Amino acid sequence: MIPITALETTANELMAKAAIEIPDDYLDGLRAAADVETGELSAFVLQAMLENYEAAKEDRRAMCADTGVPRWYVKIGNEARIEGGPVELEAALRRATAGATNSVPLRPNRVHPLWRTDHNNNCGINAPEIEYSFHPDADWVELTTVHKGGLFGSDYRMLFPGDGIDGIKKFFLDTLVAFGKRGLACQPAIVGIGIGGSKDTCMMLGKQAACLRTVGSHNPDPKIAALEDEFKELGNTIGMGAMGFMGSSMVVGCNIETGYCHTGGMPVSVHMFCLSSRRATARVLIDGRAEYRSDPQWFTDYMRRETVEWQPTSQPSRQSG
Amino acid sequence: MAANKPTLKTVRLTTPVEPADLAQLEIGNVVYLDGTIFTGREGVFKRAVHEGHGLPAPPEVIGNVNFHCSPAAARRDDGSYDIGAVTATASFRFAAWLDQWFEMSKCKVIIGKGGMTPDVYKKSFVPNEAVYLTTVGYGTGALLGRGIKAVKDVYWMDELGIAQAMWLFEVENFGPFLVESDLAGNSLFERENAKVAAGLDKVYEGLKPAIMSRYGETDDRKEELI
Numbered sequence: 001m002i003p004i005t006a007l008e009t010t011a012n013e014l015m016a017k018a019a020i021e022i023p024d025d026y027l028d029g030l031r032a033a034a035d036v037e038t039g040e041l042s043a044f045v046l047q048a049m050l051e052n053y054e055a056a057k058e059d060r061r062a063m064c065a066d067t068g069v070p071r072w073y074v075k076i077g078n079e080a081r082i083e084g085g086p087v088e089l090e091a092a093l094r095r096a097t098a099g100a101t102n103s104v105p106l107r108p109n110r111v112h113p114l115w116r117t118d119h120n121n122n123c124g125i126n127a128p129e130i131e132y133s134f135h136p137d138a139d140w141v142e143l144t145t146v147h148k149g150g151l152f153g154s155d156y157r158m159l160f161p162g163d164g165i166d167g168i169k170k171f172f173l174d175t176l177v178a179f180g181k182r183g184l185a186c187q188p189a190i191v192g193i194g195i196g197g198s199k200d201t202c203m204m205l206g207k208q209a210a211c212l213r214t215v216g217s218h219n220p221d222p223k224i225a226a227l228e229d230e231f232k233e234l235g236n237t238i239g240m241g242a243m244g245f246m247g248s249s250m251v252v253g254c255n256i257e258t259g260y261c262h263t264g265g266m267p268v269s270v271h272m273f274c275l276s277s278r279r280a281t282a283r284v285l286i287d288g289r290a291e292y293r294s295d296p297q298w299f300t301d302y303m304r305r306e307t308v309e310w311q312p313t314s315q316p317s318r319q320s321g
Numbered sequence: 322m323a324a325n326k327p328t329l330k331t332v333r334l335t336t337p338v339e340p341a342d343l344a345q346l347e348i349g350n351v352v353y354l355d356g357t358i359f360t361g362r363e364g365v366f367k368r369a370v371h372e373g374h375g376l377p378a379p380p381e382v383i384g385n386v387n388f389h390c391s392p393a394a395a396r397r398d399d400g401s402y403d404i405g406a407v408t409a410t411a412s413f414r415f416a417a418w419l420d421q422w423f424e425m426s427k428c429k430v431i432i433g434k435g436g437m438t439p440d441v442y443k444k445s446f447v448p449n450e451a452v453y454l455t456t457v458g459y460g461t462g463a464l465l466g467r468g469i470k471a472v473k474d475v476y477w478m479d480e481l482g483i484a485q486a487m488w489l490f491e492v493e494n495f496g497p498f499l500v501e502s503d504l505a506g507n508s509l510f511e512r513e514n515a516k517v518a519a520g521l522d523k524v525y526e527g528l529k530p531a532i533m534s535r536y537g538e539t540d541d542r543k544e545e546l547i
């Protein structure tokens with residue numbers, strides 16, 4: 001049985017880590033972008049950002065004051081048992097969200113959509129979001145928090161099969177160009193693209209691709225992996241860099257996730273995880289110990305399974321970023 | 322990074338700023354500030370302008386530099402504040418309140434995220450002899466948080482809450498910011514937008530048009546969302 005106090009303590013720690021420490025994969029990606037950036041203004045912005053991450057870590061303060069909307073992704077091992085059950089787990093995650101809002105501190109961004117009222121703790125109706133996935137042959141629980149910022153940079157379109165890859169490229173470019181001007185999307189970003197599924201699944205896949213896969217990771221389908229590289233390249237040849245200034249730093253990484261969709265359509269979503277690509281993960285073991293990491297390893301062979309039955313012998317249940 | 326170390330002109334200003342300070346600024350210059358600045362976002366503009374409450378303190382107290390932001394902050398037990406990071410919020414949303422805002426606050430520098438449209442600079446900033454500085458990144462919240470030395474006052478905390486209240490900060494070496502609009506109303510973003518737009522047709526070259534167009538979509542890539 002995993003003790004609930006261990007889950008809550010870990011959740012608190014994750015909230016601070018996400019807000020303060022930029023993940024290494026994003027940092028390396030940004031340094032690589034800075035190395036080849038020739039636009040003077042864009043290069044200046046990247047330099048300031050690199051200094052900002054240092055300042056955040058040194059002072060233990062949030063890297064960006066728009067601390068986004070904290071949310072949770074929970075992966076539960078098939079054999080895991082949680083003290084108090086899922087209801088207690090959700091309560092613990094809500095307490096950690098509220099507690100960290102005050103202790104880090106984070107900005108209490110969450111308000112009622114109509115009355116704009118506020119509990120000053122980032123909790124409220126349907127907030128924070130908690131999403132679940134499961135993992136075979138495991139007795140741990142993995143917690144990931146993502147503090148996604150940015151009102152700008154995500155979009156959805158119902159394309160059609162005839163639009164093909166060209167249609168996706170066009171939509172991708174439209175989104176990056178529109179939201180990249182003035183740097184509204186706070187690029188360079190990790191761009192997540194969701195292709196297929198129902199409308200809501202399509203949005204969810206794209207968002208998870210942006211927020212839960214690391215820079216440099218690839219989709220296991222080699223043809224999709226090639227598209228990820230091609231789209232990254234395409235985004236960086238728009239001519240736009242950080243803050244929309246002339247340059248090449250638009251996309252730090254591009255991650256694509258797919259889902260089977262209606263035969264007549266091809267829904268596509270594009271999401272941009274900003275200069276504050278905030279995420280932190282921990283695996284909480286049965287004895288309550290926590291192992292921290294910055295790669296959520298959210299997408300697994302099990303999650304991407306195509307067949308009716310899961311066949312772990314033919315498809316080992318490895319996790320891949 | 323060493324290969325392309327930026328060499329932008331950097332200026333350090335003390336608030337309240339003087340007309341001569343602003344006259345030397347050109348778009349694309351880097352600015353750092355020392356002195357007093359006050360914040361404002363939706364809640365403040367709505368209350369001060371729209372609901373007619375005016376400012377909670379006179380210009381002599383709050384100075385003439387207005388920052389479109391709210392901090393990540395928490396109230397300590399002794400009533401003082403712990404300021405974490407500070408980041409600007411997108412300014413174009415506040416354009417409608419600007420004329421009255423300039424009139425009542427007499428502010429000369431507005432700091433925010435993303436700038437305004439060129440029309441707004443011509444119509445509201447130029448006649449009020451004000452410039453616009455944009456934050457950088459825009460995520461340099463920790464650097465800006467370091468520049469805040471003290472919270473001098475907080476107004477309308479009870480009415481508006483932490484995220485919307487009007488904060489008065491004492492700042493030191495507060496920045497970096499970039500000059501987005503100068504006294505003549507030139508805009509850095511406009512200039513850069515035009516340069517980027519010149520190459521866009523080539524980026525799209527060869528891609529076939531979408532099978533279905535949607536209401537509200539545009540194919541004019543020079544258009545902006547704001």
Ligand code: SF4
Pocket residue numbers: 064065066067068148149150151185186274275276408458459460
């Ligand atoms: S989009 Fe990201 S970097 Fe930009 S202000 Fe929001 S959280 Fe900060």
